[in-house]
Amino acid sequence: MMVRADKTTVDTNTGAEDVGLQYRTNGLLSQLALEVRLAVSTRSKRRAGDLLFKALTATLALVAVLPFFLLLAEVVAVGSAELVGSGIAFLLTNPGPGLHGGIANAIMGTLLLVAVAGGVGIPISIFAAVYITEYTRPGLLRSAVEFAADVLAGIPSIVFGAFGFTFLVGFLGLGMGLVAGGLTLAFMIVPTVLRTTQEALKQVPVSLREASLALGATRWRTTWSVTIRAALPGIVTGVLLAIGRVMGETAPLIFTAGNNLQAPTSVLGPGSWVASMPYTIWAYISDPREYLQVKAHATAVVLIAMVLAVDIAANVLSRRLTRRLV
Amino acid sequence: MAYEHKIEVEDLRTWFGDRQILKGISCYFEDNSVTAVMGPSGCGKSTFLRTINRLNDMVPGFRATGSVRFEGNDVLAPDADVYELRRRIGMVFQRPNPFPMSIRDNITYGPKLHGVRDEGELERIVEDSLRKAALWDEVKDTLDSPAPHLSGGQQQRLCIARALSVDPPVLLMDEPVSALDPISASKIEDLIVQLKKDYTIILVTHNVQQAFRVSDQAAFLYMGELVEFDKTRRIAEAPEDPRTEAFITGRIG
Incomplete structure (x- = not known):
């Protein structure tokens, strides 16, 4: 939690500084508004990218192990009738x-x-x-x-x-x-x-x-x-x-x-x-x-x-x- | 054969392939005392030690000329009984290397190799060797536990006990404390001084202070040559060769 908060702060600052340099001549208020908007959008973009990648890898991990469980489920589902019926x-x-x-x-x-x-x-x-x-x-x-x-x-x-x-x-x-x-x-x-x-x-x-x-x-x-x-x-x-x-x-x-x-x-x-x-x-x-x-x-x-x-x-x-x- | 010292070395030269390591070494080792072989890394001191018990035979391209006589017989002769030789010349290595078996089995390994079968006799050897290595009191209740579970210093003393188990008159020690903490190291140094009463010890070390603390004679090897060989005290007080002086004052090495 701590780490994430820190990171966000840093991101915002970098964004703000860049933008601040470019728009020094603009009025203070509009500059601030722009800064906030850009910072927020960068932040959310990055966060979305991160989330997307995480979701992708998670999905693929699931796909990777799924056959094993499907296979096990199928084999057991069909075979168990015999195993239960005949027993040892x-x-x-x-x-x-x-x-x-x-x-x-x-x-x-x-x-x-x-x-x-x-x-x-x-x-x-x-x-x-x-x-x-x-x-x-x-x-x-x-x-x-x-x-x-x-x-x-x-x-x-x-x-x-x-x-x-x-x-x-x-x-x-x-x-x-x-x-x-x-x-x-x-x-x-x-x-x-x-x-x-x-x-x-x-x-x-x-x-x-x-x-x-x-x-x-x-x-x-x-x-x-x-x-x-x-x-x-x-x-x-x-x-x-x-x-x-x-x-x-x-x-x-x-x-x-x-x-x-x-x-x-x-x-x-x-x-x-x-x-x-x-x-x-x-x-x-x-x-x-x-x-x-x-x-x-x-x-x-x-x-x-x-x-x-x-x-x-x-x-x-x-x-x-x-x-x-x- | 008549001999003056248990081990006498004459004009020993060794090579690994084309590279000459030892360049004509002649010396002898006083019985029942500690002789330190010191010198900087790469001077050939380990090669020297491992030539005495023919352990270099295993290294591809190794060759030796000259002679190493053990009790008057040339160790390097092609017909020398290398197994009996190694039984009579024990060795302790730089890093503790207990076998992956129990403490007891580590000690009985050597005697069993050489035909001791009697349980009582083996039992006696175990206690005797461990006592001599100052380890008995620490392990007498755990003889059947795995040796690799011991601490580093204990392992090294076990390795000394293992070397003593076949009752060798000569003990080769290749920097036996350099991998240990200071307290374990000083215990083993004390042990070496104890052991010289009964054994002829050749101690390879790059540590000058240690050589001075425990040895009676010292040999200084530098780039494959025996630079100086005399009583340790004499070398410590008044080194004759400038290279020896440079080494013991820490300017080379």
Whole structure:
């Protein structure tokens, strides 16, 4: 309030002085009237401009976040009928005849796929990041890996799907199923986790590594016990965000994972075909039967909740680790 | 091998790439006493210190000629056991750099590296090292809390305790108080004087007053050369070289 009042006074004064100089010859009264008029108009013009800009940005901010709320509202509005109607059974039963029943196959499938993707992709990316950051000097090799990872992170997921189909399913002869689908998702995890791990390792002060070396530790021991430990909050965040992202990917799975109305029964072969939540949403929503539309939305609610849970876990865990370590 | 002093340096020259840092240094370090290596920033004193425990090996383009003998063996020899060397020559850094783990784990890290597994033995090392670093009374009830939560001065004493945990006869200290407040700094200076009873200490500092307060011998390094090396008192009272005099009177540095 104070500030605004001050500003107004200043504005008026400047205006008055300018005008005053120009119109010195005029009568005192008319000069004063002019001054007041001009001052008021400048002031209100400026204020209006300010207000307009504020309104504009506020509107755009609303437009920016609106889709999220609309989406949530739509998904919940349509899907809640199923969630309320079937309750927990929706999560715990497999689809029956006519695809009535729950989505246990999809939940189980997504968890399995993410487990394979994470189990393969996370160690590869972390070790690659450790090698690049700790054992190579800045130079061509490091730049090449960083560039490749950045490009890889930007490649549309359908391309990963096509690659998984050609390379894993076809060339390597893995066939569709849990392994091919999980590995395709692993390819998608690698660039994100590699880069976030690398950034986290770079943040660890050189003097921490030196302290360990100066005690007679080998380099790998230093990396393992000190550097990675210090970088852990950043690494964990990167891993969980990458997992949260691939949990919702459909495109890479269409040609690689197949589909299944129950949990997979084998690791390779037709028995390893596996459903996933995004695939199920896509399949159900493309179906003309109305109750499947509802189920698709209900599945979406569950998926959003799961991704949200992973994001929150990333936040909480990283904050807790930071507090404990640093 | 027979030797007179634990650490003897002969005609040490070092380079980072094409840039020569040390230009032929020869000196020795008296056992169980504090030798200050002083000089203005960039004179090569840190490089000198980090050559003794081969920590410069990590720096791309580093090269050294001449010899640094520790207990008669050449530290710079390609077949020198650098891990054992670093166990026997401890180091304290300019900024406190505790590991991101508990106070206890900071101390047991070194002994565990070198094969100490016995819990009782580790327990003894923790108390012993912390006592020697004058930190035991302050942390004995919070050994399992994170080390980075300690104050700066406490962290630096923890780092000293960590260096002592592997029982090194020699302690290298690279401006150990320059990042601390005056009270913490003077505590650590007192500690250094205490520790020389049992350790051979090499203290790098750009602070002349500190060198005079705590050291028995002093070496003055200037632009990579060892300008003067003698008893601290002699250098303080009657510097022989005009550059030394300029440094201790504050005209260079």
